[in-house]
Amino acid sequence: MSDATPLNVLVLVKYVPDAQFDRRLDPGTHRVERTDSILSELDEYAVEAALQLVEAHGGVKAGHRVTVLTMGPDGAGSAIKKTLQMGATEGVHLCDDALAGSDAAATSLALAAAVRHLGGFDLILTGMASTDAETSLVPSQLAERLGLPQLTLVSEIALEGREVTARRDGDTRTQRLRAPLPALVSVTDQFDEPRYPNFKGIIGAKKKKTHTLTLAELGLSAEEVGATGSWTEVVSSAARPARTAGTVITDQGDAGARLADFLADQKLL
Amino acid sequence: MSTTLVYLDSPSLAQGSEPGKADRELLAIAASRGDVVVAVPAELPEAATAALGAYGATAVVVPDAPLEDQLVAPHAAFVAAAAQDAGADLVLLSNTGEGREIAARAGIRLSAGVVTDVVAVGPDKTFTKSVLAGAYTAESRATTGIAVATVKPNSVEPAERGSGTAGLRAISVPQAGPAARIESTEEKPLSGRPSLDDARIVVAGGRGVEGDFAAVEQLADVLGAAVAASRAATDAGWIEHSYQVGQTGKTVSPQLYIAAGISGAVQHKAGMQTAQTIVAINSDPDAPIFEIADFGIVGDLGEILPQAAAEIQRRRA
Numbered sequence: 001m002s003d004a005t006p007l008n009v010l011v012l013v014k015y016v017p018d019a020q021f022d023r024r025l026d027p028g029t030h031r032v033e034r035t036d037s038i039l040s041e042l043d044e045y046a047v048e049a050a051l052q053l054v055e056a057h058g059g060v061k062a063g064h065r066v067t068v069l070t071m072g073p074d075g076a077g078s079a080i081k082k083t084l085q086m087g088a089t090e091g092v093h094l095c096d097d098a099l100a101g102s103d104a105a106a107t108s109l110a111l112a113a114a115v116r117h118l119g120g121f122d123l124i125l126t127g128m129a130s131t132d133a134e135t136s137l138v139p140s141q142l143a144e145r146l147g148l149p150q151l152t153l154v155s156e157i158a159l160e161g162r163e164v165t166a167r168r169d170g171d172t173r174t175q176r177l178r179a180p181l182p183a184l185v186s187v188t189d190q191f192d193e194p195r196y197p198n199f200k201g202i203i204g205a206k207k208k209k210t211h212t213l214t215l216a217e218l219g220l221s222a223e224e225v226g227a228t229g230s231w232t233e234v235v236s237s238a239a240r241p242a243r244t245a246g247t248v249i250t251d252q253g254d255a256g257a258r259l260a261d262f263l264a265d266q267k268l269l
Numbered sequence: 270m271s272t273t274l275v276y277l278d279s280p281s282l283a284q285g286s287e288p289g290k291a292d293r294e295l296l297a298i299a300a301s302r303g304d305v306v307v308a309v310p311a312e313l314p315e316a317a318t319a320a321l322g323a324y325g326a327t328a329v330v331v332p333d334a335p336l337e338d339q340l341v342a343p344h345a346a347f348v349a350a351a352a353q354d355a356g357a358d359l360v361l362l363s364n365t366g367e368g369r370e371i372a373a374r375a376g377i378r379l380s381a382g383v384v385t386d387v388v389a390v391g392p393d394k395t396f397t398k399s400v401l402a403g404a405y406t407a408e409s410r411a412t413t414g415i416a417v418a419t420v421k422p423n424s425v426e427p428a429e430r431g432s433g434t435a436g437l438r439a440i441s442v443p444q445a446g447p448a449a450r451i452e453s454t455e456e457k458p459l460s461g462r463p464s465l466d467d468a469r470i471v472v473a474g475g476r477g478v479e480g481d482f483a484a485v486e487q488l489a490d491v492l493g494a495a496v497a498a499s500r501a502a503t504d505a506g507w508i509e510h511s512y513q514v515g516q517t518g519k520t521v522s523p524q525l526y527i528a529a530g531i532s533g534a535v536q537h538k539a540g541m542q543t544a545q546t547i548v549a550i551n552s553d554p555d556a557p558i559f560e561i562a563d564f565g566i567v568g569d570l571g572e573i574l575p576q577a578a579a580e581i582q583r584r585r586a
Contacts, residue, residue: 234408
């Protein structure tokens with residue numbers, strides 16, 4: 001990327017129930033009850049990666065843009081707000097009642113339509129997974145639908161001219177990846193710690209714009225998304241019985257031996 | 270009779286080894302439904318095809334030309350082509366990061382619903398999985414003719430060696446579209462311990478190990494267990510990230526999970542609360558981990574773990 005060509009980055013984020021609290025499935029719809037929701041913690045790494053990439057090439061002053069897109073209910077605007085406070089330049093909120101209950105296939109369909117509608121992105125960044133559904137399917141499905149190279153589950157990312165490079169760490173191996181722009185990148189929590197919004201960021205965010213998009217603007221019908229547009233359905237769900245505390249002892253100098261006793265009793269040795 | 274496509278990509282297979290335990294679990298699920306077609310994304314030696322036949326494959330499919338050295342996309346194109354070629358109504362992959370990514374893209378190519386983290390497959394293609402960090406068990410189905418599922422290890426009894434044989438056929442793979450080039454691959458050194466994904470016993474250390482995993486490793490080795498860590502320990506750099514159990518790491522369901530010096534924050538519990546038996550050792554009697562432990566010890570892990578290791582060794586001697 002020459003510095004004469006501003007970089008146009010899109011970050012996808014999700015508004016999810018805070019995992020610090022008890023999360024519940026609605027017994028009728030089997031959908032997650034969306035109370036006490038926040039910006040998904042794992043998406044903050046994608047925002048941080050986008051901001052660092054832009055800052056390495058002159059920052060927002062050089063004309064680079066970091067747009068944040070979320071698909072979610074009314075309250076999801078608060079997730080966008082936090083990213084604007086971190087330093088993103090503008091927000092887009094895809095909001096339509098018909099989207100509720102979308103699985104990964106329907107979500108990726110709607111997001112692909114939104115990306116095409118907005119247009120012109122060099123890079124699309126996502127987190128490694130949402131902290132609610134945790135399937136990690138959407139980044140790959142979006143890459144497939146948009147015909148973009150995917151550089152997924154990466155912990156380092158850099159631009160070299162019009163190419164993006166990244167490091168992907170798996171359980172058994174580390175890979176170095178390279179692709180021409182435009183490309184889709186998912187960032188793990190092994191990327192640098194996301195920044196906290198500072199005072200200047202919080203004040204500055206008040207002047208930034210968030211644009212709302214509806215399905216109609218994307219040329220999608222209600223039947224193509226939500227439960228009817230999904231290719232999977234949850235047919236039943238049941239809360240797992242809560243674990244209860246067992247025996248707790250205080251070490252009197254023989255706890256190691258008593259642990260061995262316990263394991264032997266449980267036939268675990 | 271239904272046909273299931275099983276995607277296997279372990280490098281040892283291409284070297285002629287027998288399928289590993291996780292692979293044999295996929296083969297067992299497929300065999301319970303009918304025909305088993307195995308797709309392997311590389312050239313296969315005759316011995317590997319014979320071994321797959323012995324473990325239940327009715328046919329083995331490979332690409333007719335080597336796949337590009339690119340990430341995910343060519344493999345997904347191959348899986349989708351193989352599923353169509355085999356007339357499969359179910360595609361099974363392992364629930365690894367890459368397995369899920371290949372499943373995701375193959376699902377789009379096949380217009381098929383994808384379900385991840387599956388622990389059981391019912392006769393009518395009902396998939397059982399844990400959701401919300403193990404708080405719920407859910408049953409899902411694909412609403413499409415073909416379903417794609419990624420299956421967690423330790424879910425079913427692995428297929429046993431029989432006397433079956435499989436034919437090998439090569440299929441052409443359509444263009445996958447733009448993909449990232451893999452410029453280099455560095456294999457990580459093997460620890461000699463069981464992998465965290467399929468270990469029967471896991472010994473994990475957290476903030477309380479204060480930088481030293483020696484006592485955790487020692488007990489793990491006596492028990493033949495895998496080593497794991499909390500996010501506090503991996504973030505501190507005491508142990509590599511791939512050992513992390515929790516919301517942002519691995520989710521494990523071993524028979525026995527021993528948590529040493531781990532407070533039991535939501536982040537960690539999310540990755541281990543479906544273990545059959547939980548043992549906790551912590552110096553803080555108020556640590557939340559004790560609320561879910563079957564056996565808890567308040568004390569110094571630096572004393573307790575070596576004593577337990579020595580005692581277990583003594584009893585076995």
